[in-house]
Amino acid sequence: MMLKGKVAVVTGAGRGIGREVALLMARHGARVVVNDYGGSEAGTGGSAKPADEVVDEIRRDGGEAVASHHSVASMAGGQAIVGTAVEAFGRVDVVVNNAGILRDRMIFNMTEEEWDAVIDTHLKGTFAVTRAAAPIFREQKWGRVINMTSTSGLVGNVGQANYAAAKLGIVGLTKVTALDMARYNVTANCISPFAWTRMIGTIPTETEAQQARVEKIKKLSPAHIAPVAAYLATEQAKDITGQILGVRGKEIMLFGHHRPIMRVHHAEGWTVERLGEMVPGTLQHHFVPLDTSGQYFNYDPLV
Numbered sequence: 001m002m003l004k005g006k007v008a009v010v011t012g013a014g015r016g017i018g019r020e021v022a023l024l025m026a027r028h029g030a031r032v033v034v035n036d037y038g039g040s041e042a043g044t045g046g047s048a049k050p051a052d053e054v055v056d057e058i059r060r061d062g063g064e065a066v067a068s069h070h071s072v073a074s075m076a077g078g079q080a081i082v083g084t085a086v087e088a089f090g091r092v093d094v095v096v097n098n099a100g101i102l103r104d105r106m107i108f109n110m111t112e113e114e115w116d117a118v119i120d121t122h123l124k125g126t127f128a129v130t131r132a133a134a135p136i137f138r139e140q141k142w143g144r145v146i147n148m149t150s151t152s153g154l155v156g157n158v159g160q161a162n163y164a165a166a167k168l169g170i171v172g173l174t175k176v177t178a179l180d181m182a183r184y185n186v187t188a189n190c191i192s193p194f195a196w197t198r199m200i201g202t203i204p205t206e207t208e209a210q211q212a213r214v215e216k217i218k219k220l221s222p223a224h225i226a227p228v229a230a231y232l233a234t235e236q237a238k239d240i241t242g243q244i245l246g247v248r249g250k251e252i253m254l255f256g257h258h259r260p261i262m263r264v265h266h267a268e269g270w271t272v273e274r275l276g277e278m279v280p281g282t283l284q285h286h287f288v289p290l291d292t293s294g295q296y297f298n299y300d301p302l303v
């Protein structure tokens, strides 16, 4: 019962990872707002059912929860979602920004509409819900922000310019939230999950190797992500902030951060010619090659 007395908002909690986070937080005593507008993978349509079913599950389990069917993708939506927590339970202590969609397309074909839908859901949605909760957290001098990023942004992934931009944007947003809120006992962290959910159900399975890979990925349950999210919400995790934790099955990976890894100085400053002489022999030795194979994380998961 490590979250007794806390009120948690979990967005996109009608399915997949968000659902598991909501169920586990409720089992640890949190009262939960289960937010989900119940759309398709691509963010079309909508249904109250996914959120309502998770609320029923929590209540059957003896926990307390209410549903919110608002979209995270507007400031009004963010306010309404946090407002649901305040109305139902009188407070809010934790927000888990998890709602997400995909609209994959190569950069040379991606439409404005595909770009906007993904940026609005992930990046603006994370801002909208955090922005609604932040003044409350500041006032009560306690809060937890848990945001979902992705290796698509951290490493790069073919065909996901919109999603990668949003997910790396969320890393920057998380770091600044952590800085802005540090003096108010509020932490902000990212989880980079790996889990078999509807969202990644379109991975190709044409070749035998691809099929074998998908069989392994299927063992990565979204339930594995939930303990890390719940732990970050506890009192005990008060000193963890601005971090990126990868969670894949029974593994946890701590991600690095962008920092200079070498510095070169020229007394007269750099010219194009001097760069031409220096770069191949020095900087270039340290370049991280592009992950053109998309295989960076496909070494065998320790399931």
Ligand SMILES: NC(=O)c1ccc[n+]([C@@H]2O[C@H](COP(=O)([O-])OP(=O)(O)OC[C@H]3O[C@@H](n4cnc5c(N)ncnc54)[C@H](O)[C@@H]3O)[C@@H](O)[C@H]2O)c1
Residues within 6 Å of the ligand: 011, 012, 013, 014, 015, 016, 017, 018, 035, 036, 037, 038, 039, 040, 041, 043, 050, 070, 071, 072, 073, 097, 098, 099, 100, 101, 121, 125, 148, 149, 150, 151, 192, 193, 194, 195, 196, 197, 198, 199, 200, 222
């Ligand atoms: N599954 C993975 O391996 C993986 C990898 C990296 C990152 N993620 C991230 O984890 C999060 C959860 O993904 P998942 O795999 O559980 O996907 P999912 O599709 O199973 O669940 C996402 C949920 O978000 C809801 N949602 C979408 N747009 C919404 C909106 N505007 N307002 C409210 N709800 C909305 C959907 O209805 C859905 O129920 C996402 O942010 C995703 O980008 C997942």
